[in-house]
Amino acid sequence: MDMQSAAERSDVILDAVLREIQPELRWVHGPTTVGSCDVSRRRAVMTDISAARRGNLLGVVDRFWRKSGYRMTAVNNDAEFPAVYAQTPDGFGVRLRIGGEGQAFFQVDTPCVRESAVADSTSQATAPPYEGEFIPRPNIHSDFWSAEAPEVGVAHGR
Template sequence: MALLLCVAMSGCVNGGKRAVMDMQEAGDRADSIMDAVLGHIDPAVQWAHAPTTTGTCDVTRRRTVMTIVSEARRGSFLGLVDRFWRKSGYRIKAINNDVDVPAIYTQTKDGFGVSLIIGYEGQAFFEVDSPCVNESEVAESTTPPNGPAYEGVYPLPRPNVHSDFWSAGTP
């Protein structure tokens, strides 16, 4: 009853905090977070959208890197992203140093969970999870991928783009 009264009186959510955006705005914010990190990776990697999902009050956007990141270059890739996120003020929540599936889990100052996971055959997966926001419809991302869109293809293919740098067999 108290929660219902809180919502009715003040519109509060998120443990008593007022939601400052709706699900579409959260999806747009997630896109901007991924645009920033992928734009910082040099040399650039090719990526495609993975499915957007929604919960009762949250949105998850995903991007899958189609460039092969070799075992020898995974540390460099993770380090580049880690340094960018730290410089951007993200809080590092966890680092998985697993040889086969290394990952970095962070959180932005506005409560978005941001992760990078390196999976099978060096495929990198970026994911951004929103905090609880106001319910709304969520359109697919309008950010065009920098390679094939793979519309209607799920799961996406394994990494298939060679990079002289990221796919190299030497560190």
């Protein structure tokens, strides 16, 4: 597998988890970085996820990754900056972490692969593209994800 193929596999992994989350999260592409033999693809969620709903999001993602055969490698239960980390059966590292102001970030890190050029992702972002070097903080309201009370007893996701 070369870097371009690994980047495309990363996009498939990201597309699958984001499709699983209902109601839909709006997201933009983060930077793609290329190392000496690996690639990282990122997506930044632009939907405002309230502190009360972050656990719902982490739970949906954790269950989906486990159902997909991923091995959970770490869980950070920090109240402000929680995260879940896993590895796919074919060696791709995946993570969801909550950053400043509750912004969710998904990332896939490839295993070491053969060097090649890497094109931009062809996955269509679901939030308006941003101008400039930095991704702004989440700015899209969701009646579900932005709500200030936790959802109890309802599992979202397919």
